[in-house]
Amino acid sequence: MTWTPPFPESHLLQRILPATAEVLEPPLYVRPGEGIESYDTYFGVFHAARWRRKTSVGELHVAVQVDGPAEVEIVAVKRMSEKVVESARVSSAGTVSIRLVELSDTNVDTYYARVRGARLVQGGWYAANAPLRDVRLNACITTFNRQPYVTANVERLRRLGREVPSLGDSFRVTIVDNGRNLELPAGDGVAVRVIPNPNLGGAGGFARGLMHARQDGWTTHVLFMDDDITMEVESVVRAIALFRYATDPRLCVHGAMISEEIPWMQFEAGSHYAWRYTYPLRAVGREDDLRDRITVLADEPESRFEYTAWWFTAFPIAVG
Template sequence: MKQVKIANVLLEGTRQFFMVPQLYVRADAPVREKGDSWLLDGPGTFDFTTFFNALSVQKYDRYTTAASYTLHLELNGDVKALYQTHAEAFDYSSRTLEQNFAPEGEGWHAIDLPIQYSESDVICGFLIEAAGPVRIRNSYYAASVPDDSIRDVELALSTTTFKKESYITHNIELVREKVLGSNDDIAGHFRMFVIDNGSTLDAEALSGNGVTVFPNRNVGGSGGFAYGMIKALDAGDVTNILLMDDDVEVSPESIKRTYQLLRILNNEYGEAFISGAMMNHDDPDVHWEDVGYMTEEGIYRPYKPMLHMSVLHDCVVSESFHPATDVYQDLKQKYAAWWYCCIPVSMIKKNGMPLPFFVRFDDAEYGLRCKPRFVTLNGICIWHDAFNMRYNAGVERYQTVRNGILGQAITKVAPSTDFLNEITKNIKLELVKFNYKDAELVCQGFEDFLRGPELFLQKDFSEMAFMAANKNKERQVPLAKLRQQALDELGIDVNRLCDDDVQRDIPLGGYEHGKVYNVYHTQLFERTLNGQLYGDLTPTMGQVQIIEGVGWSYQPGKLYGANTLLVINVQSKTGIIRHRDNERCKEIWQRFKNDVEAYKKNKIQLESDFEACRSKVTSVDYWKDYLDLN
């Protein structure tokens, strides 16, 4: 048997640590860096059964060849007690084993604790009771694995960037110092590809010592990640490629744990995708998603509920979660997003390259197509702006509409999903809110699919179509600029509004009516597209209403019968005034109905034509030509 270090005990001087130290340690006394160690400034209790520092024994047992685990600690100071901890699926606080492993005497002590756990334990950790100051350094978990089960791993990190120099240069230096420059085994088996779609980086200055910057034309995220895949394939020795967004914060320890995990995966998970969690940049303990799934309506959804990883119970929920896939079939339609996704090169050879979507659905389609097993672990993650902070109608109303139904036609990846349902919901949603520009984007996305594969296969079509969508989408203006217009036209002072004024809704028909009344008027509202197709809906609270500006918001009580909308996007601090235009609504709705009729008439031939181009569009040769690499 061989000992393999699988996770360092992590304390780091980062924004995340200072904002939410409970991700690392729960303490009732200060914790701070001191030279080459960290000071636990007791007296106090320091519980390391946390998101980053607990060992997910249940998952390691499932994913790997590990036979047992050891915790190695190096401590110096007044340790009153040292306990191993553990937690089961329903625990809200860690529980300690009885044995006290506290060292005696002065100076540094190296302690190796065999991890003891039962079948019901989800995670294990350790707790230090300090009678005074205690220092900790060079501590880690190790797994005991059969000598012949350790895999040879060469890991390439590929990140795609477009004019986000501050993010990407920071991540390059972080990787160069903390991963390539570390004393860990990964340093000799790792490289980083930076695909610069904006060609704005100094490639010569930033390349070297394990990092290579490739200037590239703007081919979107899908093109940039395809470029990285090709470089990994061409290298010959790369076994796994880690795809990661550029505008993220990452702990180098997540990359190290990914590498060590790859080395000890068992045969069942040898070709699994390792999917890192997306944590919320502004609330660093909020876990948004690690694995997603495609609903039967065609909506991207997180597989797990939103979790707060500063809370121990949520840490064990994340590691023990398994939904009712036998009841809800669409839960089987799983994928891993490419903000942090590690893919075996062997899976690329078997399943081909991604589709040239520019942005959106490329990662979901690829995961759905490959149908891999998925590996997730607490402590493997990135921090990213939350989805509601970066809504873009060009993406959500054009790219999402076109790419979902188009990808389904080519690779048949989501058999439980009818993308037309979601397209219909999207256009109705924009029309009832008088957002005619973005409703037209929905039509355009659908129509570009209806034009067949010849258009889609054109080399620069995806880029040009996305740029056109961004040009044609509704343009909201900064609230400072909107304020005077709102005062002059509506008599509303934007500066006096609060969050609740914007985001709350009212019952259809007001508060004095019952459920039957509200159901009837809900149906009337939906059938008539807020009275724009026919009828004369009488608003409950006045002709002018204030609504939320993010595209997926829906406030039918306020919208019902209104003629003018003051639209406020709280997240971006922008807004716009919209007016009812019944004739324009009828025109767009008729256009969409014509599109649906054409789709139903030509569906079989259309899907056959798209499916016929699958082998071409997913081939390395196609992508090398697309990326000018021939």
């Protein structure tokens, strides 16, 4: 599948993803019902209030491709009160394109899409206005003898590059190989570079990746990413969009971790630091059930925290 904008002036912010066979926890993507698919889910919701607070996004566009005759509804949520604000019908398989009002003209917490009568093939949320800045994100992965994880994540990222061609000029991968034994199969979609490195540990590997990013003359933003995670690559799409539209050019993006053993449970979304304790880190959002509708639909204002792990930490190179 290839994601294409609904209107010529549309810029991708985030995708609406169906629950494919490789997904560990389908309820994080879609809630199926009798003749209906509802995307009021962890990965399906569009957090309008957060985009309004942190970015310059104006008018919203929504595109939903379906596999047959369907009605597509866009639902707005404010303090858990829900209202269908736009809907459109198609008489056969195809794409529904919808324009919504300016974000600044609403007080909506979140939006989500609902499909009646057919199945969603793909979809996306888009901005009508141009980004504030050009973003070129370099994912720096440090690895030591974790070939299966790294190879699988690289293939996911390459597939992402093929599915979202607009990322091609905005995203690269740099792998710092502390084991000096990583061999990747050839592939296309995203440029990947492997840098052999002495075993200087995680800190040394990430420092080497940051040095390369500073020197390459291409990178504007860096993403530190662990080598032993199963990555939802949609996080890259959304991070790049946030950086492009962020009103604060120093914005950093920190990714939450979901348990691989219990794939509906959040492990951590940043940590507070409790001074003078033997184990000082206090995880934010530990054991949140991400299947819970209230959890994913409610607006959660940003809060300060002192620590984020390197499994997904992205920042402008100017502050690195």
